[in-house]
Amino acid sequence: MGSTPVTLAEIARRAGVHVSTVSRALSPDSRGVGSATIERIRMLAEELGYLPHPAAAELRTGRSGLLGVLVPDLTDMVLSTIYAGVDARAHESAYSTFVSNTHDDLDLRGGKLEELLARRVEGVILGDARMDGDELVEKLKRRGLPYVLVNRRLRGSPSVTTDDIAGGSLAAEHLLSLGHHDVGIVAGPTYASTAVERTHGFVRKYLESGIHLPDGRIVNGIADAPGGHAAADELLTANPGITAIFAANDFAAIGTMGAIREHGRTPGKDIAVVGYNDVPLSAYLPVSLTSVRSQMLEMGREGASMLIDLLEGRTVEPKLLKPELMARASTVPAGISELEDMVPATGGA
Numbered sequence: 001m002g003s004t005p006v007t008l009a010e011i012a013r014r015a016g017v018h019v020s021t022v023s024r025a026l027s028p029d030s031r032g033v034g035s036a037t038i039e040r041i042r043m044l045a046e047e048l049g050y051l052p053h054p055a056a057a058e059l060r061t062g063r064s065g066l067l068g069v070l071v072p073d074l075t076d077m078v079l080s081t082i083y084a085g086v087d088a089r090a091h092e093s094a095y096s097t098f099v100s101n102t103h104d105d106l107d108l109r110g111g112k113l114e115e116l117l118a119r120r121v122e123g124v125i126l127g128d129a130r131m132d133g134d135e136l137v138e139k140l141k142r143r144g145l146p147y148v149l150v151n152r153r154l155r156g157s158p159s160v161t162t163d164d165i166a167g168g169s170l171a172a173e174h175l176l177s178l179g180h181h182d183v184g185i186v187a188g189p190t191y192a193s194t195a196v197e198r199t200h201g202f203v204r205k206y207l208e209s210g211i212h213l214p215d216g217r218i219v220n221g222i223a224d225a226p227g228g229h230a231a232a233d234e235l236l237t238a239n240p241g242i243t244a245i246f247a248a249n250d251f252a253a254i255g256t257m258g259a260i261r262e263h264g265r266t267p268g269k270d271i272a273v274v275g276y277n278d279v280p281l282s283a284y285l286p287v288s289l290t291s292v293r294s295q296m297l298e299m300g301r302e303g304a305s306m307l308i309d310l311l312e313g314r315t316v317e318p319k320l321l322k323p324e325l326m327a328r329a330s331t332v333p334a335g336i337s338e339l340e341d342m343v344p345a346t347g348g349a
Contacts, residue, residue: 006050068116069099071127077279085300123307127151132191146310150303152193160302162294167323168201171274179334180244186231188223188248228255244272272331288328295321
C-alpha cells in the first residue's frame with residue numbers, strides 16, 4: 001500500500017460493507033456485527049496494514065482509552081511490580097496506561113496530575129496517597145474523575161492494598177516466637193499508610209504480649225536503603241542492646257543491615273532483621289532477609305480492575321490483600337550468638 005495510511009473507507013470498499021460496520025468491527029465493542037464479518041474485516045485490516053488513529057477514535061467514541069498512573073518512583077521494585085500488574089490488566093480490557101513519577105513531592109504531584117488530565121485520562125491510579133491531607137485526592141473527587149489507590153490507602157477512598165496492620169503483626173509474632181523482647185522499628189515516613197499501619201500492627205502485637213515499645217524504639221525516615229541506614233544508626237546508637245529490628249520495607253531493611261555491621265554486629269547472628277514486601281532480591285542477599293510478603297503484582301491487577309469497574313458504573317469496596325511471612329536467615333532466636341560462644345571448640349590432633 002506504500003506510505004499512504006489505510007483508511008476505514010478503503011477497508012469498507014474492499015469488504016463490501018458500510019464504513020460504520022468496519023468501525024464497529026475494529027472496536028473493542030463490536031456488538032451488532034456478525035462474527036464472520038468481524039473476522040473478515042479484521043483479517044483484511046491486518047493484511048492492508050491498517051493502524052487506528054488514537055485521536056480519531058477518541059473523537060468518535062468520546063473516550064481516550066487511557067488510564068493515568070502516579071507513583072513516587074518507578075525505579076522502586078515494589079512500585080514497578082505494582083505498575084506491571086496495572087498495565088497488564090488494563091491491556092486485557094483494551095486500555096492503555098500513562099505512568100509518571102511524583103517523588104512524593106507535593107508540588108510535583110499537582111503538576112503531574114495536570115499532565116494526566118491534559119491527556120484526557122479516563123481514570124487515575126494513585127500509588128502515592130498521603131495521610132497528611134491529600135489535596136490531589138480531593139481534586140479528583142471535586143472533578144468527579146474515577147480513581148483508585150494502590151500501595152497506600154486513605155479512609156473514604158477506593159483502594160487495593162496489603163493488609164499492612166496484619167503484616168506488621170506477623171513480623172511481631174515471628175520475633176516474639178524467637179524470644180525477642182528488646183526490639184526497634186525503622187518505620188518509614190509518617191505520611192504513608194504503609195509505614196503507619198505496619199508500625200501499628202507490630203506495636204499492638206507486642207502490647208498484647210505485655211511488652212510496651214517506647215517512642216525511642218521507633219524511628220521514622222525515608223523508606224529506602226539510605227533512609228533505613230540512617231534510621232537504624234540512630235536506633236542502635238540510642239539503644240545498643242536491642243536484639244531485633246523491624247524495617248517498614250525491604251530496602252530500608254538492607255540499609256539497616258549496613259548500619260548494624262557498622263555498629264560491630266552481624267545480622268542473622270546477634271541481631272535479627274525483618275523487612276517488608278519480599279522483593280525477589282531479599283532471598284539472595286548474603287544474609288537472606290526474612291520479610292513479610294505482599295502481593296505486589298496482584299495489587300496492580302486488582303487496582304486496575306477496580307478502576308475499570310468504576311468506569312463501567314459498578315460499585316466497589318476497598319480491598320485488603322493477605323500478607324505472608326517468609327522466614328529466612330536474618331532472623332534467629334534471641335541470645336543465639338551468646339549460646340554459640342559458650343560451645344567449646346572441638347578438634348585437635
